[in-house]
Amino acid sequence: xxxxxxxxxxxxxxxxxxxxxxxxxxxxxxxxxxxxxxxxxxxxxxxxxxxxxxxxxxxxxxxxxxxxxxxxxxxxxxxxxxxxx
Numbered sequence: 001x002x003x004x005x006x007x008x009x010x011x012x013x014x015x016x017x018x019x020x021x022x023x024x025x026x027x028x029x030x031x032x033x034x035x036x037x038x039x040x041x042x043x044x045x046x047x048x049x050x051x052x053x054x055x056x057x058x059x060x061x062x063x064x065x066x067x068x069x070x071x072x073x074x075x076x077x078x079x080x081x082x083x084x085x
Contacts, residue, residue: 007080017054018047030076048073059083 011025014034020041032039035048043051045066052069056062061083063069072082 003080003084006084007076010076010079010083013054013058014041014043014047014051017050018043028076030080033074034076035070035073055083 007030008025011028014020014028015023015025018041023041027040028034029039034041035043041047048066048069051073052063063072073079
């Protein structure tokens with residue numbers, strides 16, 4: 001899979017799953033911490049759970065441990081690299 005397409009798809013997934021209709025994939029920087037104020041996403045623990053479930057359904061990768069999830073889902077770049085490995 002093309003890594004740039006994967007990043008775009010991940011951004012779309014986050015926007016959809018977390019109901020952030022006022023944000024576009026272009027608004028999400030690939031290097032910004034997703035769960036930080038700088039991302040502009042205002043994600044919380046419920047959003048993290050929704051993202052985790054969606055990743056499991058879409059990519060067959062289970063990140064059940066919240067600490068492991070937070071280590072892997074830091075930025076779009078880190079998540080894309082993890083999923084493509």
